[in-house]
Amino acid sequence: MSETPFTPTEPRLDGLDERIIARTGTPGVVTRMLRFAPGLDTTANGTLAHDFWEEVYILDGEITDLRLGKTFVAGDYACRPPGMDHGPWRAGDAGCLTFEVRYSADTI
Template sequence: MDGPGLEFHLPSGAWTPPRGAVAGVEERVLAQDPAGAHRTVLVRWAPGTDTSAQGVTRHPDFWEEVYLLEGTMRDLTLDETFTAGMYACRPPGMPHGPWISDDGVTMLVVTRPGQSARDASPGA
């Protein structure tokens, strides 16, 4: 990532709603490159956050890594609940969600640019 060099510190940036997020979702940017293509953020969902209105999510042009720090979230498509300590690594285009978090959840999210699986396949 072409971003700031940061030594250990207590993050102090504001918690803000990400563009297009449902009510109850906030993020705190820890680091990002000037273009915003590589990002490391803390994301928290308030208890009761429900993304079902947005349906299944696919990020067509970036990788997403998610580590759950505390709380739980349930994938409504998979009907599976994920808890603190669990990790996901999603290539571009991988479907996930929608989600609900009854008790709230805080996660570390890292995104980086990448080609979709369709665009990266031989002959595409």
């Protein structure tokens, strides 16, 4: 996995990069790591909602959901159903690294 590079996310935001670990089909499943640079604020990307399920596990660092005013730390887990609003985010002083699995409702 370490040979797989981190690349900028879409929409692009300096300091927000992803490493795609696995991808299958359309619709399908995407497994990725998401890396937030220290202090990164994603307000420019606004609040997000997807048409797929998203499970997130924080591996390292911390991140604050600015809309909720709640900080999540390494070891925290979230499962977001399709259409759930989340973010924008601000990463902690050490940044944040997450492990995510995204999948269509059609795949479960």
